[in-house]
Each structure stands twice: as C-alpha cells, then as structure tokens.
Amino acid sequence: MWNQSGKRVVGADVARVGEWIKRFLDKPGSVDLAPFQRIVAEAGELEGEVTRRADLRPAAVDPDWVGSADFCAVMREAARRALGQRPYDVQLVGMLAMLEGHVVQMATGEGKTLVGALTAAGFALRGARVHAVSVNDYLARRDAEWMGPLYETLGLTAGWIAETSTSEERGAAYACDVTYGAVSELGFDVLRDRLCTDPAELVVPAPEVALVDEADSVLVDEARVPLVLAGTADPGTALPEMAALVRRLSRGYHYTIDEEGRSVFLTPKGTDTVEKALGVDLYEHPGVVTQVNLALHAHALLTRDVDYIVRDGRVHLINTSRGRVAVLQRWPDGLQAAVEAKEHLPASETGEILDSLTVQSLIRRYPQVCGMTGTAIAVAEQLREFYDLRVAVIPPNRPCVRVDEPDRIFATLEDKERALLEEIETRHATGQPILVGTLDVAESERLAEALEAGGLSAAVLNAKNDAEEAQIIAKAGRRGAITVSTQMAGRGTDIRLGAGDPDEEQEVAALGGLYVIGTGRHESSRLDDQLRGRAGRQGDPGGSVFFVSGEDTLLTAYAPDQSLPAAGRDGVVRAADAAGLVAHAQRVAEGVNLEIHRNTWRYTRLQERQRAEVLERRDRVLHGDTGARALEQACPERYRELCETAGEETVERAARQIVLYHLDRCWTEHLGFLADLREGIHLRALGRLNPLDEFNREAVPAYRAMLDEVERRSKETFEKADVTRDLAEQGLKRPTATWTYLVQDNPFGSEWDRVLKRVAGALKRRKR
Numbered sequence: 006m007w008n009q010s011g012k013r014v015v016g017a018d019v020a021r022v023g024e025w026i027k028r029f030l031d032k033p034g035s036v037d038l039a040p041f042q043r044i045v046a047e048a049g050e051l052e053g054e055v056t057r058r059a060d061l062r063p064a065a066v067d068p069d070w071v072g073s074a075d076f077c078a079v080m081r082e083a084a085r086r087a088l089g090q091r092p093y094d095v096q097l098v099g100m101l102a103m104l105e106g107h108v109v110q111m112a113t114g115e116g117k118t119l120v121g122a123l124t125a126a127g128f129a130l131r132g133a134r135v136h137a138v139s140v141n142d143y144l145a146r147r148d149a150e151w152m153g154p155l156y157e158t159l160g161l162t163a164g165w166i167a168e169t170s171t172s173e174e175r176g177a178a179y180a181c182d183v184t185y186g187a188v189s190e191l192g193f194d195v196l197r198d199r200l201c202t203d204p205a206e207l208v209v210p211a212p213e214v215a216l217v218d219e220a221d222s223v224l225v226d227e228a229r230v231p232l233v234l235a236g237t238a239d240p241g242t243a244l245p246e247m248a249a250l251v252r253r254l255s256r257g258y259h260y261t262i263d264e265e266g267r268s269v270f271l272t273p274k275g276t277d278t279v280e281k282a283l284g285v286d287l288y289e290h291p292g293v294v295t296q297v298n299l300a301l302h303a304h305a306l307l308t309r310d311v312d313y314i315v316r317d318g319r320v321h322l323i324n325t326s327r328g329r330v331a332v333l334q335r336w337p338d339g340l341q342a343a344v345e346a347k348e349h350l351p352a353s354e355t356g357e358i359l360d361s362l363t364v365q366s367l368i369r370r371y372p373q374v375c376g377m378t379g380t381a382i383a384v385a386e387q388l389r390e391f392y393d394l395r396v397a398v399i400p401p402n403r404p405c406v407r408v409d410e411p412d413r414i415f416a417t418l419e420d421k422e423r424a425l426l427e428e429i430e431t432r433h434a435t436g437q438p439i440l441v442g443t444l445d446v447a448e449s450e451r452l453a454e455a456l457e458a459g460g461l462s463a464a465v466l467n468a469k470n471d472a473e474e475a476q477i478i479a480k481a482g483r484r485g486a487i488t489v490s491t492q493m494a495g496r497g498t499d500i501r502l503g504a505g506d507p508d509e510e511q512e513v514a515a516l517g518g519l520y521v522i523g524t525g526r527h528e529s530s531r532l533d534d535q536l537r538g539r540a541g542r543q544g545d546p547g548g549s550v551f552f553v554s555g556e557d558t559l560l561t562a563y564a565p566d567q568s569l570p571a572a573g574r575d576g577v578v579r580a581a582d583a584a585g586l587v588a589h590a591q592r593v594a595e596g597v598n599l600e601i602h603r604n605t606w607r608y609t610r611l612q613e614r615q616r617a618e619v620l621e622r623r624d625r626v627l628h629g630d631t632g633a634r635a636l637e638q639a640c641p642e643r644y645r646e647l648c649e650t651a652g653e654e655t656v657e658r659a660a661r662q663i664v665l666y667h668l669d670r671c672w673t674e675h676l677g678f679l680a681d682l683r684e685g686i687h688l689r690a691l692g693r694l695n696p697l698d699e700f701n702r703e704a705v706p707a708y709r710a711m712l713d714e715v716e717r718r719s720k721e722t723f724e725k726a727d728v729t730r731d732l733a734e735q736g737l738k739r740p741t742a743t744w745t746y747l748v749q750d751n752p753f754g755s756e757w758d759r760v761l762k763r764v765a766g767a768l769k770r771r772k773r
C-alpha cells in the first residue's frame with residue numbers, strides 16, 4: 006500500500022515520478038493500462054471525423070465494436086453533445102478498464118460519474134442490462150438524471166429507484182437499459198421478489214451487469230451487512246430494568262472492557278451486584294446473562310453521538326466509514342432494543358426473518374461486475390479474494406500537487422487538541438480555507454465549540470445535519486472558510502476553490518488551496534486517503550496533515566503494548582519510529598477487520614449456496630408445473646381425482662401455491678436454525694473441534710431434511726386442501742406485511758468471537 010505519510014509533493018514533475026513509482030509498487034494488484042491507452046490515442050485521431058457524424062450510434066451494434074477506438078470517439082462525442090463535457094483521455098481509459106470488468110481507482114473530482122455512465126452505456130450497447138449500484142437514493146437519482154441526456158443521445162434509456170418508489174415505478178426503472186439504485190434498494194427488491202407467488206408480480210430482472218460506485222465501501226466495508234426481509238412485525242423486547250441496572254455499574258469495578266473496545270465483561274464484583282439486584286444466579290439463567298450482556302454492551306461500548314444519534318425519538322445508527330446516518334440499519338441480537346432501553350425509548354419493531362442476503366452475495370449474483378472508487382488499491386487483495394476483481398489505477402487528468410505532510414504526533418490528547426486549535430487559528434489568519442475531518446460526531450461538535458470559544462466560527466457537517474450537506478460543501482472552498490466534518494466518503498462532495506467564483510478561486514489558490522486536517526488516523530488508511538483527497542482536486546493546490554496522539558483509540562486499541570517514543574517539552578513526539586507505530590496500529594486494525602470479513606464469509610458461504618439452490622427450485626415451481634408434477638407423482642390418486650372435479654388448471658395453480666408456501670416457510674425455519682446453530686457453535690470450539698467444520702457438518706443434513714420436509718408438508722396439505730377455495734383461509738397464510746432493514750455490522754467482532762469471550766469470561770469467573 007502506498008503510504009501517504011511522509012510523502013511530500015513539491016511540483017508537477019515530482020508528482021509524475023511519484024505516479025510512476027506508485028504504479029510500480031502497485032504492480033502486483035493493478036491492471037496494465039497500456040492497451041487501453043493505445044486505443045484512446047487512436048480514438049483521438051478519429052475525433053474530427055466523428056464530430057461530423059449526424060447519428061452517433063451505429064445501426065446495428067457489434068459487441069466487438071464496444072471497446073474499440075471508434076467506440077471511444079463516439080462516446081466522447083456523445084458526452085460533448087449531450088452534456089457539454091468532452092471526456093478526458095484518462096476518463097476513456099477508466100471506461101475501457103471497467104468494460105473489461107475491473108475496479109478503477111480514480112481520485113476525487115476526476116469525473117467518475119461520467120466515466121460510470123460511459124461504461125454503463127457501453128455495456129448496454131452490447132445488449133446487457135446494467136444496474137448502476139449507488140450508495141444512496143440521492144446519488145442514484147442525481148446520477149440518472151444528470152447522465153440522462155447522454156443515454157438519450159445513444160438511443161438508450163436510464164431510470165432510478167429509491168426507497169419511496171412504487172412497485173410500478175420500480176418496474177419501469179428496471180425495464181430501462183441502465184437502472185441506478187442504492188445497494189440496499191436493489192437488494193430489498195431481490196428479497197421482496199422472493200415472496201412472489203405469481204410471475205407477473207416479479208420486479209427485478211435477471212442480474213447481468215453491476216457497476217458499483219464507491220466500490221471499496223460497498224464491496225468490502227459493507228459486504229458483510231445482511232439485508233433482511235422480515236414479516237409479521239412484533240414489538241421487540243424492551244429491557245428498561247436491565248438498562249437501569251447497568252447504568253449503576255462502574256467500569257473497572259463492576260465490569261472491564263477489552264483493549265479493542267469490542268467486548269465487556271462483568272467482574273466477580275459486578276456479577277454479585279447483578280445477581281443480588283435481580284435475585285437470580287446468573288450461571289443458572291443463561292437467558293438473563295444474555296440480557297445483562299446486551300444491556301452492558303449498549304451501556305459501555307456504544308456511545309451516543311459516536312455510534313448512533315437520537316433524533317425524533319429514535320435511535321439512528323451512524324455508518325462510521327461514511328459519517329452519515331445509516332438509513333434503515335439496526336443492530337443484531339436484541340442489541341437494538343438494549344440501546345433503545347438505554348435511551349429510554351420504546352423498543353422498535355422486530356419480526357421473523359423471512360430471508361436475508363448479504364451485500365456480498367447480492368453483488369456476486371451478477372455475472373459481470375465492475376466498479377469505481379477513489380481508493381481501491383488498498384483493498385485490491387480483498388477484491389480479488391471475494392469477487393475475483395482486479396484494480397486499475399487511472400492517473401489523474403492533471404497531476405496532483407497536493408502537499409501531504411507527515412503526521413504530527415503528540416503524547417497526549419490534550420497536547421494534540423491544543424496544537425490542532427493553534428494550527429487552525431494560524432492558518433485561518435492567512436485566509437486559507439480549512440477542512441477538519443473528525444472521527445465522530447461528538448468530536449466534531451466539541452471542536453466546533455472550542456473554535457467558537459476562540460472566536461472562530463466553523464460550519465459543521467456531520468450525521469446530524471447531512472441534509473444541509475450540499476450547501477455546506479459548496480462554501481467549504483471559500484476564502485477563510487472553516488468546515489468541520491465527520492468522514493465524508495460519500496460521493497458528491499466536490500469542494501471547489503472559491504466556490505465557483507473565478508476571482509476568489511485564484512485568490513484561494515494563491516493561499517495554497519484547501520488545507521485538510523485530520524484529527525486522528527482512521528482504522529483504515531483508505532478513509533485517511535479519502536479525507537486527504539478532498540484537497541487538490543483536478544490539479545488544484547492543496548495540503549493535508551493528520552494530528553495523532555498516543556491516547557487515540559487507534560493506538561490504545563491496536564498497539565496497546567507499545568508506547569510512543571518520549572515527547573519533547575511541547576508534547577510533540579519527533580522520533581522517526583513514532584510514525585511507524587501509528588502505521589503499525591492501522592495495519593493491525595485493517596487486519597482485524599479483514600479477519601472478521603473472512604470469518605463471516607466462511608459462515609455465510611454455505612447458507613448462500615443453499616439459498617441459491619432453494620431459489621432455483623422456487624423459480625422452477627413459480628414459472629412452470631414442477632410443483633404439480635411432484636404432487637402428481639407423490640399422490641397420483643388424489644391428483645387424478647382433483648383434476649376430474651376441479652379441472653387441471655385449478656389443480657396446477659393450487660399445487661404451485663402449496664409448494665411455494667411450504668418451501669418459503671421451511672426456508673425461514675431453516676434460517677432460524679442456522680442462526681441458532683451459529684450462536685451455539687462456540688461450545689464445540691471449547692471441545693477442541695473446529696467450529697466452522699462443525700457448523701457445516703450440521704447445516705448440510707439440516708438442509709436436506711428441510712427439502713424432505715417441504716415435500717412432506719406439501720403432500721399433507723394437498724391431500725386435504727379444498728383446491729377450489731382460497732388456500733390462505735386453509736392455513737397457507739403468508740405474512741400480510743413485510744418490511745426490510747439492514748443489520749449493522751456487529752460492532753463487537755464476529756458473533757462467535759464475542760460469544761466465545763463471554764463463555765471464557767464466565768468460566769474464568771467460576772474457576773476463581
């Protein structure tokens with residue numbers, strides 16, 4: 006990974022050399038661009054001739070034409086005519102790399118929206134249906150509308166879906182050549198289709214091409230997030246008395262928290278206090294232990310304004326890598342109800358999980374995947390491991406001349422914060438616009454207050470006010486602006502120097518452009534790079550620096566046994582190996598997250614295979630007469646008899662309904678079984694058995710048994726049902742209301758890890 010810290014770029018030439026070295030270092034994971042560059046150079050020669058063509062799209066598109074020099078020249082001309090933007094050579098190179106099925110890395114402000122649209126158009130011209138996977142509804146709509154004229158010029162159609170879209174609107178959007186939609190919406194539609202009993206109700210067409218925006222965030226950071234379809238909603242279990250009880254406990258005395266802040270354990274003293282308060286022996290009441298643990302997790306490990314905010318009487322989770330409210334997300338395992346109880350709120354609804362699908366599995370359904378992002382190289386190995394994708398690093402249109410300063414490292418948080426305020430004050434006095442990236446909402450508010458107290462006013466952009474985002478961002482590049490923001494990995498954050506005013510732009514450029522200050526290194530170097538990338542877009546001048554302290558969570562959690570070299574009197578740590586320690590902590594954090602990803606994937610892989618097989622069966626039943634043939638074979642007498650009285654068509658329709666009902670019902674039960682199995686699998690690990698092997702050993706026969714059960718129940722129903730009457734009234738009642746949500750990544754590591762720690766903690770206690 007190219008380490009930004011310590012890199013000083015002083016001019017365009019150095020930047021070019023830097024790019025070359027970067028390409029060399031990145032070689033193992035990145036795609037060779039030379040063939041694409043040759044095609045684009047050839048396209049340049051065709052430009053004059055193509056501009057004279059009246060109709061750009063050839064009468065019949067030969068799939069091989071897509072990707073040729075003539076095709077590139079046509080796409081360039083189409084963008085110029087439709088949008089008034091002539092794609093740069095690097096944008097065409099990016100398009101060709103995506104058409105080959107790669108993930109392209111292009112820096113902030115390089116025009117990825119246009120590259121994505123050109124690529125989508127290319128796939129569509131080849132005759133494929135494209136789903137442009139966005140990160141939110143706003144961007145899905147914005148990009149579809151913004152790029153609409155380009156598609157039109159090429160004789161193609163584009164549509165978008167959002168949370169509020171009706172089923173007709175969805176149907177119309179999916180009928181387009183290119184459909185833009187947030188990853189969650191695309192997934193929810195797939196899940197909802199899962200319950201259809203009439204082929205006419207299906208909304209999502211067969212997956213063909215997924216073009217993923219912010220590919221690292223969707224394909225890696227959010228890959229583990231399960232999208233859930235639930236039915237028959239019930240209120241969750243509220244635990245106000247547990248919340249009240251744990252509120253009285255003190256850290257260190259009643260409970261301890263592990264170094265990474267992922268687990269919390271009751272001390273023997275804490276166990277006594279809880280047992281006395283509840284009047285039960287915890288060891289004999291595992292259900293109560295779970296409730297206490299959930300309440301304790303909510304109390305001690307989840308912090309308001311860091312992990313979530315409370316707005317309009319509800320808990321809203323914060324997506325820490327985006328610094329925004331994670332719409333529709335919930336925590337798993339009753340943790341949601343525990344946090345609601347902690348905040349004195351009524352428990353929100355839960356429901357029986359009818360089906361679920363991880364983002365990774367959703368994307369892997371598509372035979373062709375490509376993507377784009379500002380930071381892909383750092384996750385090149387994961388993209389290859391989990392999706393078999395390669396990364397193409399596209400050079401910027403104009404070399405980046407941003408100055409990335411080495412980290413400023415301090416012994417204590419206090420020293421760091423003092424120096425940070427001084428730096429902001431000094432820079433601000435020159436008029437240079439400053440963007441301060443904080444690690445969480447609480448910090449952004451604290452900093453804005455401290456600045457205010459010092460007579461400086463800052464615009465604050467965080468998960469609490471993301472609706473005003475565009476306006477705040479529009480002003481962030483103005484002379485003298487101070488903007489304090491939580492992580493803004495989200496697209497659409499284009500900070501223009503001087504906010505579009507040419508005179509002010511010159512003035513701000515002369516002051517050094519936008520200066521980005523990070524108040525701490527993130528757990529992932531990609532997030533650091535994304536923050537830096539806000540400055541120096543399209544060859545603008547700019548600078549960036551991170552302030553780090555030995556008391557930052559990154560260091561205390563991931564390098565707890567190592568301490569920073571001694572600081573000078575001013576609190577600054579100058580020794581060269583300090584930067585190495587910070588980088589080490591970040592690598593450990595990245596390693597831990599990768600391991601969690603791998604572990605989750607290992608467990609979900611089998612479930613996903615089973616799911617795919619069940620869906621295949623379901624499809625055969627839904628679209629054909631497989632259900633009827635199976636029942637005819639299982640109960641020939643009954644089948645013949647019913648055909649005679651009710652007619653073959655009615656019997657076939659009823660058979661379809663019966664088999665689909667039991668298949669869906671049994672799958673839901675099987676999912677519940679797998680969840681319980683996984684929850685309990687830790688006990689095998691204590692018996693020195695490999696939990697994953699054990700999980701698979703049980704999950705496979707359970708799946709076969711489930712299929713037999715579908716057959717048995719279908720036969721039983723068929724034997725006694727009155728096929729001429731409504732089957733729902735005869736017990737085949739489907740959930741009347743379904744709802745969808747995402748399960749927020751377990752903040753405490755893998756389920757297994759957490760439960761194992763809990764059990765080990767309990768055993769340790771008992772041994773004393």
Ligand SMILES: Nc1ncnc2c1ncn2[C@@H]1O[C@H](COP(=O)(O)OP(=O)(O)OP(=O)(O)O)[C@@H](O)[C@H]1O
Pocket residue numbers: 090091092093096111112113114115116117118119379495496497498499
């Ligand atoms: N070929 C072009 N000619 C002129 N302007 C362009 C061209 N391509 C893109 N732009 C403009 O550059 C700006 C940035 O584009 P866009 O928002 O797509 O960048 P991005 O790479 O997606 O950045 P981010 O990572 O912040 O989302 C937009 O205002 C867009 O109109």
